[in-house]
Amino acid sequence: MKSLIIFFFAILIFLSCEQTMRNLPIAPDEVVISGNIKGSFWREVKIQVVQDVLSQYQQFEYKPDSTEYFCFRFKKSTPSELQLSVGPNRFKAWVYPGDSVYLTAQIKSDNDDFIRQINFEGKKANQYKYFQNKALNPLSSEIELIRFQARDSSYEDFLLLMDSAYDLELHQFDQDTSGLGLHEDFIHYELNRLRYRHLIEKTSEPAIRRHQRFDTTGFPEGYYSYLDRVDYKDSSFQNSHLLYDFLKNAAESNIDEYIPEQVGIPRLDAFLRVLFRFSEANLVGQIREIFETKVIDNYARYDLNSFDSLRHLLASKGYDNKLLDYYAYLSDSLRSLEFTLDKNITVYTRDGEALNLSEQISKFPYTYLNMWFVGCRGCALDFEHQEYFVKKYGTEIQFLNICTSSPGERFDRFIAKFGDTGTHCFDIDHELSDQIFEYPYHGLFDSSAKLIINNVHRPSDSDLDEFLEQLLSKRI
The missing domain is CATH 3.40.30.10 (Glutaredoxin)
Structure with missing residues (x-):
């Protein structure tokens, strides 16, 4: 009888814990991803989250006990790409500040089977169902095939094929969101994310052909004419790290001064002048701040030995950004950083x-x-x-x-x-x-x-x- 009572109370505690995890309180700048994945006992459940401004990854790990429940709670002030992985299974989505989602699933040998049987709960559950639909939609494979064909085509055909892939993506978006009742802010953001990726792929293709495929065939005049139709001051530019990649490529395509081939201070300074001039001419408000912050962050880390030159360049144009003080400290601290590689790599x-x-x-x-x-x-x-x-x-x-x-x-x-x-x-x-x-x-x-x-x-x-x-x- 005593054992039965203990077992009864254990069940009550278990159910209470499960209910608590489904209704965790959350701050506006936090994200909570929790749930139960059967078969995850003592396996590592991992999530990787893109840091928007730095384009780097944060990785979190959680090893569930016999209850097979897990919980990740982290700060995130901007929408970010997320990948959840456990054993052979992966699921990708975008998370937003204030998201709290609870999922139940079971480890499967086939990843599509794993994605197909995930169940999402919470006020943002339908957003995650959208990414679930997207991963399983056969149009995704068709779109990737068109992109693959475009890489081996002429420049003119490449643009046509990429535009057709983008049109198909918009059609897929309508399919994947049908009946989910998604908030218009989410729809707006996701459509812009697709748009930026499409523009990034078109603006980066010439450099990829030259440097990755060693393709030096004729570059057509007017290739970048589609950039003339982009309104850089459009308030819809929200996706910070995708926006940066696109604008950086757009700036490179509008270079009107000689950029030295040799890597070093002269090239760095010339390239930064182009980027900042592009920013000043085309961007306003928070979008400009995001872009210029990203430039400083990337190029200060890219070559700390040239940081004094970068700082001088920014000071000469009256630029004021909190990252300057941060990197003045960083450039000194990284030079004497105590760091030893993991012995088991x-x-x-x-x-x-x-x-x-x-x-x-x-x-x-x-x-x-x-x-x-x-x-x-x-x-x-x-x-x-x-x-x-x-x-x-x-x-x-x-x-x-x-x-x-x-x-x-x-x-x-x-x-x-x-x-x-x-x-x-x-x-x-x-x-x-x-x-x-x-x-x-x-x-x-x-x-x-x-x-x-x-x-x-x-x-x-x-x-x-x-x-x-x-x-x-x-x-x-």
């Missing part, structure tokens, strides 16, 4: 051999770690100059190139074109990417895998030679 050779990264680094007194990806123009310049440094310093400094792209034909073509020097490995499991979010990335490590200098000079920077000489003479 695994990278892979071209032949698929697994290497412990720390053990590989321990083979040399110093390791110049270069994280890069196929198609990066700055990375191509680095490889063109790396051979000199490998020959001069290769006995004491290991030049370790970690590619975040997959091994294959594109990698081989890129290396054959721009220079096959140093040691090449691949971050296939993204273990290193989880620790270092920005690439191209250049860091100098000692033999214990401790970071000595973050964002060290790049091989295409003429100051690297003097820096390494001072390092080896122990003047650093």
Whole structure:
């Protein structure tokens, strides 16, 4: 009888906890994602959330106990892309400040089966049902096929095919939202998100063809004429990180001054002048602030050695932004950052051999770690100059190139074109990417895998030679 009473109270507590999780109080700038996934006992339930302004990921992990319930609560002041994963299953959606959703599901061997049987509860449940419909709609595959065909077509056909894919996306949107009664603000935001991605793909295609596919066929006059129809002051520009990517590409297409090919301060300054001039001419209010904040953030992190030049450029034009003070501190703190790589990170050779990264680094007194990806123009310049440094310093400094792209034909073509020097490995499991979010990335490590200098000079920077000489003479 006593056991029965204990069991009865345990059931009451369990049901009470479940009801509490379904009705968690939430602040306006918070998001709560909770639920129950059968089969998740002691598996890691993970979510990745894009940080809008930084275009980086926050990752949260939760290991459910025998109840198989999980709960994520995090701050989020802007709409953001989210991926939930557990075992072999994935589900992608966009979350909004103030969202609180409770889901029930069961781990499945087929991901579509997993998505299909998710049940959502909460006042925003229908928004998540929209993303569920979108993932399962066969039109998604048809749209991706059109995009794939467009990449192998002429510039003129590319534009036509991408426009047809966008029209089909709008048709799919009508299907996926039918009967859900979604709020007009959500509909407005999602339609603009689709629009920005469409514009980003069209504005970025010429650069992708040149630098990733090495396609130098004739670029047609008037390719960017569709940008003339974009109203940059339109209040509908809300999607901050998609907006930034689009505007950055649009600014690049309107460059009217010579931008030096060599990576370094002259190129950085010229490029920033173009971006800010574009911003001043086309953007107003909060949209301009988002864009210029993103520019400062990206380019201060991109090359801290050039940050003093960036700060001088901004001061000369009377620019006032809170990030300037932040980066004045950041540029100093990152140079002396105490950071040691995880001892268990695994990278892979071209032949698929697994290497412990720390053990590989321990083979040399110093390791110049270069994280890069196929198609990066700055990375191509680095490889063109790396051979000199490998020959001069290769006995004491290991030049370790970690590619975040997959091994294959594109990698081989890129290396054959721009220079096959140093040691090449691949971050296939993204273990290193989880620790270092920005690439191209250049860091100098000692033999214990401790970071000595973050964002060290790049091989295409003429100051690297003097820096390494001072390092080896122990003047650093």
